[in-house]
Ligand SMILES: Nc1ncnc2c1ncn2[C@@H]1O[C@H](COP(=O)(O)OP(=O)(O)OP(=O)(O)O)[C@@H](O)[C@H]1O
């Protein structure tokens with residue numbers, strides 16, 4: 261049984277379906293990347309999985325169907341999303357942003373987790389009282405990732421974390437994601453435009469075009485394929 | 496000095512009522528970005544309910560609890576049945592709906608309770624609108640020669656306590672965090688698992704409940720309730736929220752108290768210039784000046800968002 265199984269997914273906004281018959285799986289402990297051009301339906305896929313838009317077909321997570329679940333039930337089940345464009349709470353402090361990430365939890369280890377993520381992202385600790393909206397783009401992306409991790413997800417959905425960030429910051433972030441995967445077994449479904457970088461940390465790749473998966477395989481296989489390399493990796 | 500204090504006390508007392516309604520306006524504005532034009536009329540309906548309960552011999556403390564609960568239910572129902580479906584289609588239409596609600600509720604009050612001033616000896620068992628605090632002519636404290644009637648002083652204390660409680664809820668509880676998160680970014684609030692619909696329903700309920708308290712308290716100061724009771728209060732409250740900053744609960748309270756004091760000082764010190772008729776104008780003038788200097792209000796936050 262895979263951790264996440266998406267099959268014959270249809271989803272969109274209003275009458276028109278953006279996704280038609282989309283299938284993908286994420287195994288436990290994997291980093292999987294979705295590549296595709298602008299408007300291909302990557303964000304729509306993420307939003308359908310987290311229950312933010314109307315969808316049909318079948319989505320199962322850890323053996324349970326979440327096709328009809330509400331966003332809060334999906335977070336409770338163990339999926340957290342870092343939305344495209346970060347989506348921080350700009351008026352709230354960095355600390356409150358992270359605390360909001362733990363909204364669905366009722367245990368008493370929230371303060372410990374907060375301290376832990378401040379260890380991982382020391383820049384956030386320095387700015388914990390500061391309003392998130394006043395942080396730099398890279399710092400806000402860290403807030404968004406740390407906020408998602410505060411819910412203790414099994415699967416992290418990460419929508420273009422590198423968008424608008426300097427290469428060095430992107431590398432730092434990808435390093436953190438890779439180490440979370442390695443050390444904690446966090447599964448990750450990553451959407452990226454920066455294919456080179458993404459293929460380095462991902463085990464498997466899906467290519468999406470106008471709402472359909474058009475190719476998939478291991479990172480090595482796909483980067484060996486000439487036509488795909490030209491189209492997505494640019495060399 | 497004596498005169499100054501008197502105007503100050505009167506201003507603070509009446510300003511407390513503005514503060515209560517302004518708090519409600521701010522809670523709704525922060526939650527859904529709407530100006531609830533019916534805030535005053537929702538409060539008035541609850542005030543009539545409390546009057547009616549008084550007629551049936553129910554003591555004011557208990558009647559107030561029911562009135563506030565009715566307010567909460569009214570606010571929550573309005574959000575779920577009117578505001579939510581309509582704001583999906585057009586946010587501007589919500590403003591029109593709240594104007595319709597303003598009219599409709601006032602009409603309903605008139606249909607049930609008539610257009611006379613209540614209580615009145617022809618139809619009422621009660622002599623005065625019931626008050627929460629001692630209200631006999633001898634119930635006052637004297638501070639430096641100025642008299643502060645207990646029923647006025649009580650209102651101010653009530654508002655300050657309520658503000659402290661709300662401040663605590665907003666800033667120190669999970670519910671408050673959820674309300675602030677929804678106000679800041681509803682999409683992301685959903686993504687972290689907050690049931691934003693419930694939060695908005697609760698916000699409207701809370702706003703209307705606080706408004707109900709304001710209406711009952713104001714009718715108590717006024718000794719009576721009538722169809723026009725809350726209209727000017729609503730105007731002043733909107734002004735208070737604007738002055739304090741529409742996204743700042745603390746600003747709403749300070750704005751309300753400030754406007755109460757300004758209008759009373761103006762009317763008191765310059766009776767022939769300003770008097771009762773022009774005091775609203777003075778308050779509004781002060782607000783315009785403040786907004787020219789600080790467009791987001793005294794305590795409001797200008798939106799800064801880096802991308
Ligand atoms: N809120 C919306 N309402 C209507 N149509 C939308 C909405 N969001 C996206 N779409 C449409 O759905 C299609 C897929 O959009 P989506 O955001 O999923 O693309 P994407 O692959 O994430 O692209 P990008 O790389 O630019 O982020 C596009 O044609 C877009 O115009």
Ligand SMILES: [Mg+2]
Nearest residue numbers: 302303304344
């Ligand atoms: Mg996208």
